[in-house]
Amino acid sequence: MSELRKSERRREEVSTRVRLPGKVMATRNAILESAARQLRTRPFRDLTIGSVMRDAGYSRSAFYQYFADLHDLMDTLLDGVKGGIIEAARPWLTEDGDPVDDLRSSLAGLVGVGRESGVILRAVADAASTDARLENVWETFLASFDDVVAARIAKDQAKGLTPGFDPHPVARALNRMDAALLIEHFGRRRDVGGEALHSALVQIWLSTLYPTRSPDLRDGPSFDPPRETGSRPGHESNRKKETE
Numbered sequence: 001m002s003e004l005r006k007s008e009r010r011r012e013e014v015s016t017r018v019r020l021p022g023k024v025m026a027t028r029n030a031i032l033e034s035a036a037r038q039l040r041t042r043p044f045r046d047l048t049i050g051s052v053m054r055d056a057g058y059s060r061s062a063f064y065q066y067f068a069d070l071h072d073l074m075d076t077l078l079d080g081v082k083g084g085i086i087e088a089a090r091p092w093l094t095e096d097g098d099p100v101d102d103l104r105s106s107l108a109g110l111v112g113v114g115r116e117s118g119v120i121l122r123a124v125a126d127a128a129s130t131d132a133r134l135e136n137v138w139e140t141f142l143a144s145f146d147d148v149v150a151a152r153i154a155k156d157q158a159k160g161l162t163p164g165f166d167p168h169p170v171a172r173a174l175n176r177m178d179a180a181l182l183i184e185h186f187g188r189r190r191d192v193g194g195e196a197l198h199s200a201l202v203q204i205w206l207s208t209l210y211p212t213r214s215p216d217l218r219d220g221p222s223f224d225p226p227r228e229t230g231s232r233p234g235h236e237s238n239r240k241k242e243t244e
Contacts, residue, residue, distance in 0.1 A: 028066045030056040032080070035073055040119050040188070044074065044127040044134070071133045077120045078141050084113040085145070093152055099161060100206060100213050107201045110178060111194035118186025125183055145175045153209060162209050174205060 034056035038047060047070055053060045067073045088109025091102040114121070128138040146168065153167035178201065185197050206213065 027058060027062060030058065031063060031066060031073070032077055036077060036117075036120060039123040044070070044123050044131070071131075071137070074120075074124055074127075074134060075137050077117075078124055078137060081113065081117040081120055082141060082144060084117065085110060088113050089145075089148075093148060095152070095155065099156060100210055103205055103209070104202055107205060108194075108198055110182070110201070111198045114182030114186045114197075115190050115192075115194055118182050118190065119188065121179060122183045122187030125179070142176060142179060146171050149175060156209065163211065170208065174208065177204070 031052060034052045035047065038051060038055060049063050049070060050060055052070075052073075053063050067076065089106045091097070091109075092099065092106040094102075096102070124134055124138050124141070128135040149171035150167040153162055153171060156162040157164055157167065181197060181201070185192065185194070
C-alpha cells in the first residue's frame with residue numbers, strides 16, 4: 001500500500017471517530033460539502049448562503065443553526081483542513097521512528113490533504129487579499145504550524161541530525177511553500193496525481209533538514225492513481241430537508 005493511501009486511511013479513521021449527533025452532523029456536513037463544491041467553480045465573493053443551502057437541500061434558515069455567516073463557514077472549512085494536516089504530520093512530529101522515513105510519510109499525507117481540500121485553501125488564500133476577516137483567518141492558519149515544525153527542527157538540531165540554523169524562519173518558509181504548492185497543484189481540481197509534488201517536497205524538506213540523508217528519489221514510495229473519495233467519512237449522504 002502506498003504512503004499516500006495509508007495517510008488517507010489514517011485521516012478517514014480520525015474523521016469517523018469525531019462525530020456529532022446524527023442529524024446535526026448530517027446537516028452541518030451537508031452545508032460544508034455544498035460550500036466546498038461551489039468553491040470549485042466560483043470565488044468566495046460570489047458565494048451566497050442561499051446558493052449553498054439550495055445545493056445542500058435545506059432551508060436558508062437552517063444555515064444559522066450552524067454558522068454565524070459565510071466567514072464562519074469558511075473558518076470551519078479551513079479548520080477541518082488544519083485537522084487533516086495535523087493528523088498527516090503525526091508520523092514526523094511524534095518522533096517515533098526514523099526521521100527521514102517519517103517525514104516522507106507525513107509529506108505523503110500532506111499531499112493527500114491537499115488533493116482533498118486544495119479548493120478550500122485556494123478560496124481562502126485568494127479572498128484573503130481583499131477580505132480582512134479571511135486575511136486574519138488565513139494568516140492564523142499558516143502560523144499555526146510554524147511553532148510545532150520549529151520545535152521538531154530544534155530537537156533534531158540538538159541530536160546533531162539537522163544543521164544549526166534558526167529553526168523558526170526555516171519552518172515558516174517550508175510551511176508557506178507547502179501551502180503555495182498545494183494550492184497551485186490542487187486548487188482547481190483534485191483528479192490529478194500527487195507523485196511529482198510529493199517527490200519535490202521530499203527533496204526540499206530533506207535537503208534542508210537532513211542534508212546528509214537526502215535520498216535518491218527513484219527509491220522513494222510509489223503512489224496509487226488518485227481516486228475520488230466522495231463524501232467524507234462521517235458525513236451522511238441521506239438527509240432530510242429542514243423547514244423554517
